[in-house]
Amino acid sequence: MSKDIDWSNLGFGYIQTDKRFVANYKNGAWDEGALVDDANITMNECACVLQYAQTCFEGLKAYTTEDGKIVTFRPDLNAARMADTCKRLEMPVFPEDKWVDAIVKTIEANIDYVPPYGSGATLYIRPYMFGINPVIGVKPAEEYQFRVFTTPVGPYFKGGAKPITIRVSDYDRAAPRGTGNIKAGLNYAMSLFQIVEAHNQGYAENMYLDPATRTKVEETGGANFIFVTKDGTLVTPKSDSILPSITRRSLMVVAEKYLGMKVEHREVQFSELKDFAECGLCGTAAVISPVGKIVDPRDGKHDEIAFPSGMEEMGPYTKKLYDTLTGIQMGRIEAPEGWIKVIA
Ligand SMILES: *Cc1c(COP(=O)(O)O)cnc(C)c1O
Numbered sequence: 363m364s365k366d367i368d369w370s371n372l373g374f375g376y377i378q379t380d381k382r383f384v385a386n387y388k389n390g391a392w393d394e395g396a397l398v399d400d401a402n403i404t405m406n407e408c409a410c411v412l413q414y415a416q417t418c419f420e421g422l423k424a425y426t427t428e429d430g431k432i433v434t435f436r437p438d439l440n441a442a443r444m445a446d447t448c449k450r451l452e453m454p455v456f457p458e459d460k461w462v463d464a465i466v467k468t469i470e471a472n473i474d475y476v477p478p479y480g481s482g483a484t485l486y487i488r489p490y491m492f493g494i495n496p497v498i499g500v501k502p503a504e505e506y507q508f509r510v511f512t513t514p515v516g517p518y519f520k521g522g523a524k525p526i527t528i529r530v531s532d533y534d535r536a537a538p539r540g541t542g543n544i545k546a547g548l549n550y551a552m553s554l555f556q557i558v559e560a561h562n563q564g565y566a567e568n569m570y571l572d573p574a575t576r577t578k579v580e581e582t583g584g585a586n587f588i589f590v591t592k593d594g595t596l597v598t599p600k601s602d603s604i605l606p607s608i609t610r611r612s613l614m615v616v617a618e619k620y621l622g623m624k625v626e627h628r629e630v631q632f633s634e635l636k637d638f639a640e641c642g643l644c645g646t647a648a649v650i651s652p653v654g655k656i657v658d659p660r661d662g663k664h665d666e667i668a669f670p671s672g673m674e675e676m677g678p679y680t681k682k683l684y685d686t687l688t689g690i691q692m693g694r695i696e697a698p699e700g701w702i703k704v705i706a
Pocket of ligand 1: 545581610
């Protein structure tokens with residue numbers, strides 16, 4: 363029985379659901395893990411995560427498809443990305459097949475919270491891991507917890523996706539050869555100041571440039587960029603300090619295989635932005651947020667790049683990309699092999 367929730371008026375916030383998956387790493391090994399009721403975590407005051415931020419996460423969604431199945435989208439890629447993140451943070455990898463099993467079990471245990479087809483809402487799944495034993499001299503923890511919880515979230519855009527205005531940030535997101543390419547909590551902690559400042563100045567997001575030269579486009583705090591040229595080529599920025607978005611990688615396939623577009627994954631100069639026809643941000647939360655305008659307030663001149671697609675609606679290529687990918691996720695369009703994992 364579906365929960366009595368007003369699905370179409372849900373926001374993007376935390377709502378506690380019934381069960382969460384918890385596995386513990388101790389004496390060099392993971393236990394089997396189990397679903398538990400308690401949403402709270404008790405840990406020592408000196409836990410490594412609290413002192414030295416040894417924590418990472420993932421994010422994916424479960425959907426109800428047009429024909430009533432409950433599915434999730436490419437969880438194997440989230441498992442692989444978390445494994446990469448764990449290695450960089452000296453954390454023990456939770457085996458990728460068991461990782462996907464844990465996601466499936468957690469969705470099954472909270473199946474009544476998966477919003478119905480057509481509501482625009484989805485069940486957001488948050489896997490995460492942290493060092494939990496006391497650590498005061500700087501070193502990796504010896505004990506870890508891997509957890510997965512779910513929370514139903516509303517449509518990211520109520521009443522359709524209006525293009526947003528973003529600014530170029532005067533702060534950097536990730537150092538060259540730093541941690542920009544992994545999904546570490548620390549990348550978000552240091553972005554909070556900038557996002558609050560951006561919002562206070564009336565911008566929806568920050569565009570970060572490459573920290574070494576500040577001439578190339580990287581990403582925002584939590585989404586990759588897509589651009590479309592005037593002749594319909596999808597261009598996505600390439601850099602070792604960008605987080606490899608699964609949405610972006612999927613859109614590249616959709617563009618090429620479903621829409622017959624040319625696709626380029628390459629360095630993108632800030633100076634070429636004015637030549638693009640469309641711009642968007644992509645990630646699991648919103649799939650694509652169209653960007654209408656980019657302001658560069660850094661030298662006090664507030665130079666503006668206004669994309670020809672305007673401030674009223676998504677550009678035509680962005681819309682096709684959005685409709686095709688969400689169509690695949692919602693079961694209206696046939697998915698490439700292995701993209702959809704059926705839960706129930
Ligand atoms: C999670 C994240 C994204 C989006 O990745 P998806 O796999 O598409 O959800 C983009 N950039 C950053 C910095 C992220 O943390």
